Amino acid sequence: xxxxxxxxxxxxxxxxxxxxxxxxxxxxxxxxxxxxxxxxxxxxxxxxxxxxxxxxxxxxxxxxxxxxxxxxxxxxxxxxxxxxxxxxxxxxxxxxxxxxxxxxxxxxxxxxxxxxxxxxxxxxxxxxxxxxxxxxxxxxxxxxxxxxxxxxxxxxxxxxxxxxxxxxxxxxxxxxxxxxxxxxxxxxxxxxxxxxxxxxxxxxxxxxxxxxxxxxxxxxxxxxxxxxxxxxxxxxxxxxxxxxxxxxxxxxxxxxxxxxxxxxxxxxxxxxxxxxxxxxxxxxxxxxxxxxxxxxxxxxxxxxxxxxxxxxxxxxxxxxxxxxxxxxxxxxxxxxxxxxxxxxxxxxxx
Amino acid sequence: xxxxxxxxxxxxxxxxxxxxxxxxxxxxxxxxxxxxxxxxxxxxxxxxxxxxxxxxxxxxxxxxxxxxxxxxxxxxxxxxxxxxxxxxxxxxxxxxxxxxxxxxxxxxxxxxxxxxxxxxxxxxxxxxxxxxxxxxxxxxxxxxxxxxxxxxxxxxxxxxxxxxxxxxxxxxxxxxxxxxxxxxxxxxxxxxxxxxxxxxxxxxxxxxxxxxxxxxxxxxxxxxxxxxxxxxxxxxxxxxxxxxxxxxxxxxxxxxxxxxxxxxxxxxxxxxxxxxxxxxxxxxxxxxxxxxxxxxxxxxxxxxxxxxxxxxxxxxxxxxxxxxxxxxxxxxxxxxxxxxxxxxxxxxxx
Numbered sequence: 024x025x026x027x028x029x030x031x032x033x034x035x036x037x038x039x040x041x042x043x044x045x046x047x048x049x050x051x052x053x054x055x056x057x058x059x060x061x062x063x064x065x066x067x068x069x070x071x072x073x074x075x076x077x078x079x080x081x082x083x084x085x086x087x088x089x090x091x092x093x094x095x096x097x098x099x100x101x102x103x104x105x106x107x108x109x110x111x112x113x114x115x116x117x118x119x120x121x122x123x124x125x126x127x128x129x130x131x132x133x134x135x136x137x138x139x140x141x142x143x144x145x146x147x148x149x150x151x152x153x154x155x156x157x158x159x160x161x162x163x164x165x166x167x168x169x170x171x172x173x174x175x176x177x178x179x180x181x182x183x184x185x186x187x188x189x190x191x192x193x194x195x196x197x198x199x200x201x202x203x204x205x206x207x208x209x210x211x212x213x214x215x216x217x218x219x220x221x222x223x224x225x226x227x228x229x230x231x232x233x234x235x236x237x238x239x240x241x242x243x244x245x246x247x248x249x250x251x252x253x254x255x256x257x258x259x260x261x262x263x264x265x266x267x268x269x270x271x272x273x274x275x276x277x278x279x280x281x282x283x284x285x286x287x288x289x290x291x292x293x294x295x296x297x298x299x300x301x302x303x304x305x306x307x308x309x310x311x312x313x314x315x316x317x318x319x320x321x322x323x324x325x326x327x328x329x330x331x332x333x334x335x336x337x338x339x340x341x342x343x344x345x346x347x348x349x350x351x352x353x354x355x356x357x358x359x360x361x362x363x364x365x366x367x368x369x370x371x372x373x
Numbered sequence: 374x375x376x377x378x379x380x381x382x383x384x385x386x387x388x389x390x391x392x393x394x395x396x397x398x399x400x401x402x403x404x405x406x407x408x409x410x411x412x413x414x415x416x417x418x419x420x421x422x423x424x425x426x427x428x429x430x431x432x433x434x435x436x437x438x439x440x441x442x443x444x445x446x447x448x449x450x451x452x453x454x455x456x457x458x459x460x461x462x463x464x465x466x467x468x469x470x471x472x473x474x475x476x477x478x479x480x481x482x483x484x485x486x487x488x489x490x491x492x493x494x495x496x497x498x499x500x501x502x503x504x505x506x507x508x509x510x511x512x513x514x515x516x517x518x519x520x521x522x523x524x525x526x527x528x529x530x531x532x533x534x535x536x537x538x539x540x541x542x543x544x545x546x547x548x549x550x551x552x553x554x555x556x557x558x559x560x561x562x563x564x565x566x567x568x569x570x571x572x573x574x575x576x577x578x579x580x581x582x583x584x585x586x587x588x589x590x591x592x593x594x595x596x597x598x599x600x601x602x603x604x605x606x607x608x609x610x611x612x613x614x615x616x617x618x619x620x621x622x623x624x625x626x627x628x629x630x631x632x633x634x635x636x637x638x639x640x641x642x643x644x645x646x647x648x649x650x651x652x653x654x655x656x657x658x659x660x661x662x663x664x665x666x667x668x669x670x671x672x673x674x675x676x677x678x679x680x681x682x683x684x685x686x687x688x689x690x691x692x693x694x695x696x697x698x699x700x701x702x703x704x705x706x707x708x709x710x711x712x713x714x715x716x717x718x719x720x721x722x723x
Contacts, residue, residue: 155416
């Protein structure tokens with residue numbers, strides 16, 4: 024079958040091609056209560072006149088999304104919850120219930136799985152999520168699939184669609200740190216494997232960026248702050264794939280373009296330091312690194328004025344044409360290549 | 374780390390031990406709307422005064438739950454939906470929405486994944502489920518995690534708890550066929566590998582049992598029939614692990630015992646024929662085979678009288694003591710060993 028030239032290897036297709044094919048096969052949903060289907064961070068469906076439920080799922084696979092050598096199990100448990108809560112937050116909704124399917128390889132110990140669930144517990148308590156069910160099975164590699172169900176007033180749901188030209192593009196926090204942290208961890212693993220017991224990694228200068236990689240925080244605090252202020256953006260997504268890819272999702276869904284301002288990207292001093300140590304460009308981490316789990320949103324200048332300036336960093340604006348560009352500090356306009364973290368293509372930081 | 378004797382290998386713990394440990398770590402849920410948590414086929418939570426939502430998740434892993442050599446991808450897609458719909462049916466609820474997380478290995482082709490989604494579509498249409506989201510990622514082995522959200526009137530929810538001594542134990546259809554089908558498929562795969570192209574498997578006599586293995590059917594039709602008749606059982610579970618294991622779940626949750634009548638087990642003629650060809654006992658398949666995805670329920674004789682006799686096969690009764698026994702046709706009472714399909718222990722058909 025491997026020699027059958029009529030078959031298409033998955034890597035030639037890519038994640039987006041696969042999602043399109045899947046949507047064609049599944050057809051247009053006919054459910055009258057469905058507000059948003061496969062096109063967004065989470066699905067949303069009406070449960071009564073006022074309220075909607077949202078539903079989202081994410082799968083984390085050992086060797087693809089994490090490396091057990093550099094990822095303590097407790098952090099992994101926290102992260103599995105946080106990345107799903109982040110998708111719920113990206114609908115401007117509140118998470119409520121979670122299920123966890125765990126595929127456990129033979130070379131894992133009960134104590135490690137308990138560590139994992141301690142992390143799940145911590146994150147669940149932090150975000151107000153109740154774990155209500157799951158499934159445990161054997162697997163070749165550690166595989167975690169979490170589903171979170173959440174709730175929102177229908178009037179407050181925010182989608183990827185909804186941005187209009189003239190909207191400001193904003194991020195809720197600093198970008199690129201999670202990628203810098205991953206790169207530092209991988210570098211240290213490499214040195215550890217080379218030098219063995221002689222290697223004493225200097226974690227201290229990289230504590231912040233490593234923390235951003237290992238323990239991402241879903242910005243539910245921002246969603247709650249918006250609710251308290253009675254304000255909401257026009258379009259919203261969480262920054263999991265990377266700014267370059269995620270801004271494209273908003274533009275595609277909203278039928279608009281975007282201009283990012285490179286010197287406005289919020290980048291932490293620790294990220295600059297880590298990038299320098301790695302001989303890399305911190306702006307590339309911020310644009311294409313992914314996994315920051317901040318929120319990216321489009322909002323009118325009036326809406327932005329009503330938000331907390333601490334968690335609303337203007338990084339660009341929505342434009343009427345379909346182009347997605349980045350303006351350099353010296354005024355040049357560069358096309359922003361479709362890039363970011365696509366799991367079938369690997370890292371395309373270019 | 375493999376030499377650290379303070380660590381406990383997972384296989385020494387078993388799935389049930391792991392679930393207990395997980396529940397201790399996660400703690401008692403404090404959510405006021407939660408009606409049923411980790412203890413049942415699906416979780417249930419109140420969404421208004423009258424209605425509850427249910428949520429369930431199941432993970433299928435290549436090499437553990439299925440073998441791609443004997444499992445066409447379309448059937449796998451159907452089965453992934455059906456086994457979750459079966460869990461929703463086991464709460465006496467209606468399925469509504471599904472998410473699908475798919476971990477795809479490198480040696481899979483786009484055409485196969487499309488086949489998979491065609492199966493998903495067929496089963497979704499059959500059961501009235503809308504696929505609203507998902508996640509696609511790379512993985513070492515094909516891994517599928519489906520979550521289904523469903524709905525029920527709170528007054529009609531049925532749990533594993535609720536059986537009382539004197540209740541009749543009933544199954545909605547014939548048992549053991551799925552296990553017989555799996556054994557036939559594995560036998561034919563073995564012969565194919567031995568004999569190569571010379572081997573022409575005789576599928577015809579085994580069509581029924583192979584179909585029961587490859588395309589399980591969730592008994593939502595029975596749940597809907599009960600609703601139409603205004604009747605419901607006292608306790609309910611789906612037969613995924615095997616009768617011996619699943620009757621134990623009902624007894625444990627309901628604090629009662631059970632006596633099964635071996636000569637009352639509904640076993641199809643095709644299952645007897647397959648068992649004979651394999652040199653096995655069809656009753657062992659029925660008791661411990663698992664994956665039949667029929668419903669097992671406890672109901673009073675009055676409730677049973679109001680059900681359709683076509684889908685209500687009395688196979689035993691609930692008793693006041695905690696023992697779980699099987700009565701042989703010649704009147705002997707045997708203890709029913711804790712057995713069935715436990716994924717960490719493999720098949721314990723004894």
